[in-house]
Amino acid sequence: MTTVTIGGVTVGLGILIWQLIEWWPGFPxxxxxxxxxxxxLLPFLVAWAYGVLAILTVGGLIGWTADSWLWINNWLGDTAIVWGVGGQAGQSAGAVTFVPLSQTGGALVLLMTIGIIGAARRPRWGSDIKKGAWCGICLGTSAGIAGFAAVPLAIAANWAGAHVYGAIAAIA
Incomplete structure (x- = not known):
């Protein structure tokens, strides 16, 4: 698993700010x-939760893709910090200890991947879905509030997966 850097968190926060500015309807x-x-905001938030769960997967194509995407965003964010404001690259953002996904939790993430890919193809939500997953991957293992949300999300995915697959086994 790639450790998130300050650059990666900066990219994730930038995506979040962009989304909130696009969404803001005004006080009235x-x-x-x-x-x-x-x-x-629901499509963005659901995709954000998926991005957090995707970065918590430890293997397979989904885990490798999310890990690679985080590595690229770490590099892009670090480069922007160095060249944009003269900061230092590669500083860890203090990753949180994550809860590993169970077998059924991982299966649920696989099903979510299918749903996210399908929803991203819809013109109405496509942009929100893509930005939400991207933001979740960048912020999912950070030590901030977003990173702390990863623990309950992983627990919920493990619980839901166990109950969904348990119910299917009971029926069969």
Missing amino acids: AIKKDPLGQLAA
Whole structure:
């Protein structure tokens, strides 16, 4: 697993800021329909959760792809920090200890991958889905709030996977 650097976290936070600016409907719209306006963030948030779970996978094609994507974003962010503001590259952002996905939790992530790929092809949500997964991969193992969200997400994926596959085994 690639450790996230300050550059990778910067890329993830930049994506989050971009998404929030694109989404912001203004105070009058939020006052009029707060749940409807917040629901517009749902595709991004679901994809963000998927990105966090994808970076927590330790092997296979999904884990390798997420790990490689994080490595590329670490490099891009570190380069931007060095050339943009004269900072230093490669500083670890203090990764959190993550909860490994169980076999059924990993199977659930595989099913989520199929859903995310299908949803990303939809013109209405495609951009939000791609940015959400990208942001989740960049922030999923950081030591901030986003990184701490990885632990309950992994526990929830393991629990849901066990119950889904347990129910299927009970039926069969």
